[in-house]
Amino acid sequence: MTMHRIATLLFALGLGVLLLGLAAQLPLGATPMAIGNEILARAPGEIGAANIVTSVVLAYRGIDTLGELAILFAAATAAGLVLGHAGSRSRNGEAGFILRTGSDLLFPLLLTVGFYIVLHGHLTPGGGFQGGVVLAAAFFASFLARPSHRPGHGVISLIEGLAGAAFIGIGLAALAGGGAFLQPLLDRGMLGELVSAGSLPLLYLAVGLKVGAELAGLLAQLAE
Template sequence: MKGYGHTAATLLFLTGLGILLIAILQALPFGLAPMQVGQAIVAAAPGDTGADNIVTAILLGYRGLDTLGEVTILFVAAAAAGMVLGGASRGGAQAENAGFILHSAAYLLFPFLLVLGAYIVLHGHLTPGGGFQGGAILAAAFFVPVLASPASPFNHRTAMLVEGFAGAAFIMIGLVSLVGSDAFLTPFFGKGEAGALFSAGSLPLLYLAIGLKVGSELAGLMARVSGAEAGA
């Protein structure tokens, strides 16, 4: 019976919260965003960064530091998960191999996933997508084989190396600007011709670093969780 009171209280507060939130949103007209900054960015982005994809221009240019932060969070989460699971993955029975279809498909898909991931990473400044999306595909390329045959060793060492150096490279690219007494993460290289692969200055370099880092991190993280689960 105790549980019902709790649920009732929850529902009551949630109803209140919902009504209040709707009341507040009433005061904010929909579809007429003030766009103080948004409009300015849309106008200035091609000139400032050379990227076609304005969201990319924001992610890597205007708000590059956010992206560094988000990469760091992934890294911290992976490191913390690794530490938490550290003792768990050792020992314990390994799960059995998956069936033939998944097993074969995993290895068959591997090169395609690799290429697709690389493409998406490298075209992040031109089309939707970018380092995170591409990195996720790269991670899947490496993780699917682990899923197919849990006994196959996942090379955590390499993943860690890639992860560490890619992350450091992101910051290093940012710090290079300080040599010319510019601010952190100021783009360098020419902006190039809009729409070309080699354009938008150093932004693709950052995306490459992100792609590698995210790919190795996600792959390592998932391998570790699945290993821990298998060991449990």
């Protein structure tokens, strides 16, 4: 047996012992959910978002969401650098009638659905990440039908940069006001209404635009 396999086996055994030790300390059948219960009790009044998940993602752990956006940006940038080498070539021909017609019909529908998911993320399941993927799909379908009409890299970079700056700017505004980073600003409004949850819908809009721009650019690179 090689040293590499021995090291792998020792690591697996050590990890197993660690997990068993942690599991042995947990009470069976009565797992305490102190943090979850506290969030469920306090989030509607503190944040004003009907979707408790949004309160967690953008308010209670907003700094983690910023890290996720940074990871997505780094991954999209790295993939773009790898795929956008000098040897790549663009497709200039248009697709067939069916794909072009389908793309024209789906484009406004996907945009509407994408922005709906983004803007209602504080009310229903969804939000900036899911809505951003739908927005990216709208532009990707259009690019597949008409490769020559691909949006310029400068436009995509501008949208991505402004959206990221807006997300961080809202967080810094909360700090300047004496609160925590990304602490909800503005009036919480009425729970369950579209205009509620303070600045959380603005944060999700920034997330949706940033995710949509990054994925749209990445998918366009893959299509080439």
